Amino acid sequence: MRIIPEHFCKNKSVQSIVTTPIAGIAFDSTVLNFISGQDSDNVTIMARAADMSALSDAQRKAVGSRPVYTFSVTSGTETISNFGGGTATI
Numbered sequence: 001m002r003i004i005p006e007h008f009c010k011n012k013s014v015q016s017i018v019t020t021p022i023a024g025i026a027f028d029s030t031v032l033n034f035i036s037g038q039d040s041d042n043v044t045i046m047a048r049a050a051d052m053s054a055l056s057d058a059q060r061k062a063v064g065s066r067p068v069y070t071f072s073v074t075s076g077t078e079t080i081s082n083f084g085g086g087t088a089t090i
Helices: 006-010 029-036 057-063
Strands: 015-019 024-028 043-049 069-075
Touching: 024 029
Parallel strands: none
Antiparallel strands: 015 024, 043 069
């Protein structure tokens, strides 16, 4: 089952933008096609504040008082870290 409409995947000018309170994330049509080809019908796109205690001392020093965020895309229980040559812009 295709979770993203086929006309979105074939139209190279189409982008899908996911907006959260933290950030907007734009996926190009290559990414949409890649994600829609995953085995699961359950795709999750997440943006959240990072766990600062998980950062190394060097990372915390580099960040200072600025916020740090994590972004992830999962299909079922599998993390999608390769977007099939497409781009995601935050």
